[in-house]
Amino acid sequence: xxxxxxxxxxxxxxxxxxxxxxxxxxxxxxxxxxxxxxxxxxxxxxxxxxxxxxxxxxxxxxxxxxxxx
Amino acid sequence: xxxxxxxxxxxxxxxxxxxxxxxxxxxxxxxxxxxxxxxxxxxxxxxxxxxxxxxxxxxxxxxxxxxxxxxxxxxxxxxxxxxxxxxxxxxxxxxxxxxxxxxxxxxxxxxxxxxxxxxxxxxxxxxxxxxxxxxxxxxxxxxxxxxxxxxxxxxxxxxxxxxxxxxxxxxxxxxxxxxxxxxxxxxxxxxxxxxxxxxxxxxxxxxxxxxxxxxxxxxxxxxxxxxxxxxxxxxxxxxxxxxxxxxxxxxxxxxxxxxxxxxxxxxxxxxxxxxxxxxxxxxxxxxxxxxxxxxxxxxxxxxxxxxxxxxxxxxxxxxxxxxxxxxxxxxxxxxxxxxxxxxxxxxxxxxxxxxxxxxxxxxxxxxxxxxxxxxxxxxxxxxxxxxxxxxxxxxxxxxxxx
Numbered sequence: 001x002x003x004x005x006x007x008x009x010x011x012x013x014x015x016x017x018x019x020x021x022x023x024x025x026x027x028x029x030x031x032x033x034x035x036x037x038x039x040x041x042x043x044x045x046x047x048x049x050x051x052x053x054x055x056x057x058x059x060x061x062x063x064x065x066x067x068x069x
Numbered sequence: 070x071x072x073x074x075x076x077x078x079x080x081x082x083x084x085x086x087x088x089x090x091x092x093x094x095x096x097x098x099x100x101x102x103x104x105x106x107x108x109x110x111x112x113x114x115x116x117x118x119x120x121x122x123x124x125x126x127x128x129x130x131x132x133x134x135x136x137x138x139x140x141x142x143x144x145x146x147x148x149x150x151x152x153x154x155x156x157x158x159x160x161x162x163x164x165x166x167x168x169x170x171x172x173x174x175x176x177x178x179x180x181x182x183x184x185x186x187x188x189x190x191x192x193x194x195x196x197x198x199x200x201x202x203x204x205x206x207x208x209x210x211x212x213x214x215x216x217x218x219x220x221x222x223x224x225x226x227x228x229x230x231x232x233x234x235x236x237x238x239x240x241x242x243x244x245x246x247x248x249x250x251x252x253x254x255x256x257x258x259x260x261x262x263x264x265x266x267x268x269x270x271x272x273x274x275x276x277x278x279x280x281x282x283x284x285x286x287x288x289x290x291x292x293x294x295x296x297x298x299x300x301x302x303x304x305x306x307x308x309x310x311x312x313x314x315x316x317x318x319x320x321x322x323x324x325x326x327x328x329x330x331x332x333x334x335x336x337x338x339x340x341x342x343x344x345x346x347x348x349x350x351x352x353x354x355x356x357x358x359x360x361x362x363x364x365x366x367x368x369x370x371x372x373x374x375x376x377x378x379x380x381x382x383x384x385x386x387x388x389x390x391x392x393x394x395x396x397x398x399x400x401x402x403x404x405x406x407x408x409x410x411x412x413x414x415x416x417x418x419x420x421x422x423x424x425x426x427x428x429x430x431x432x433x434x435x436x437x438x439x440x441x442x443x444x445x446x447x448x449x450x451x452x453x454x455x456x457x458x459x460x461x462x463x464x465x466x467x468x469x470x471x
Contacts, residue, residue, distance in 0.1 A: 026347035057229030
């Protein structure tokens with residue numbers, strides 16, 4: 001099948017990792033309010049992107065050359 | 070004419086001689102039936118085919134390389150004997166093997182011992198499987214039920230998967246070499262985890278997974294690799310060498326999707342809920358700090374408002390960012406009005422509106438204090454302070470007081 005190179009967009013793992021970071025930062029609550037609002041919005045956007053990605057995900061099956069059996 | 074009668078024992082002795090000497094050592098193939106492992110340790114069974122059967126015994130001292138079951142095709146070697154006490158003949162079995170398995174069994178044990186000595190099975194070589202792999206390499210027959218089962222399972226549990234299939238022969242001539250090559254191909258193409266396997270079959274069908282080529286390919290594979298050969302009861306050399314042995318191909322597919330899509334969605338919801346409530350908590354703390362400046366009633370009202378808003382924040386779907394921003398802005402305005410209120414309550418604030426403060430001996434005059442003619446007081450206004458001598462004092466008309 002096609003050789004789909006991943007785009008420059010961050011991978012799902014990276015997004016989930018960032019989301020976890022944000023969650024921890026908000027939980028600590030020691031950033032200025034403005035900063036907290038900013039990362040809150042970033043986190044909500046990230047979460048939505050992850051959901052959309054997962055909802056639209058489809059199994060990709062790629063065949064490597066091998067025995068014709 | 071009457072022949073001379075012989076005793077039963079004499080006849081039996083004659084039969085025994087005929088059978089044990091005339092037939093003696095035998096190697097017989099047949100189907101096991103009525104197998105009984107007596108508490109004494111001896112085994113009694115019958116060997117049969119479509120038209121005949123023969124009783125067999127295998128004494129406790131003989132070793133058995135497998136667990137016999139009725140219906141198995143086996144090859145026994147032993148000696149035909151006559152058991153006079155019951156008038157029957159039977160095979161005294163020295164050894165028994167599954168038909169066609171003997172040689173394979175020996176080869177299996179030999180390779181297993183050799184690889185164990187070379188450290189192929191050592192736990193230190195076992196790699197952990199990735200928690201959330203995105204690329205899975207599968208080496209199996211492209212037409213088998215095993216592949217179908219694995220793809221169905223992966224798609225059901227985590228459809229965001231990229232499967233790289235390397236079709237292989239899984240039985241017959243050259244299958245071991247092909248499987249070994251497939252493992253190396255997948256290892257080279259950068260997958261997170263590899264599954265190598267096939268569906269159930271006879272021990273001959275599964276034999277490719279007992280070959281040295283496959284064992285070495287698995288051992289040298291740098292990607293974590295799962296073997297999934299046959300059914301739960303089938304154990305192959307590949308299973309010993311692989312990082313993880315899955316009982317079936319379906320079980321292997323479950324192992325590579327240990328984090329399911331549903332799990333991820335749920336943890337996303339948990340995370341965003343936690344973020345929202347953390348932020349709401351923080352805002353509430355700020356509001357409480359502000360409310361502490363005002364009297365109890367105001368504090369209570371503010372608290373109520375915060376609680377109402379907090380309930381709203383908690384109800385907010387994660388998609389409505391705008392509402393929470395608005396809520397924060399509202400709360401900020403409240404903070405500012407509280408600060409303004411604090412300002413107006415300052416004792417010197419009225420001076421800004423033209424009022425004056427009267428001080429006696431450097432202290433503001435108390436409500437109950439009365440001034441006498443001759444008292445010297447300070448009249449403090451916004452811009453200047455005057456020293457004043459009291460001429461006279463009369464009670465203020467009460468109607469004028471607020």
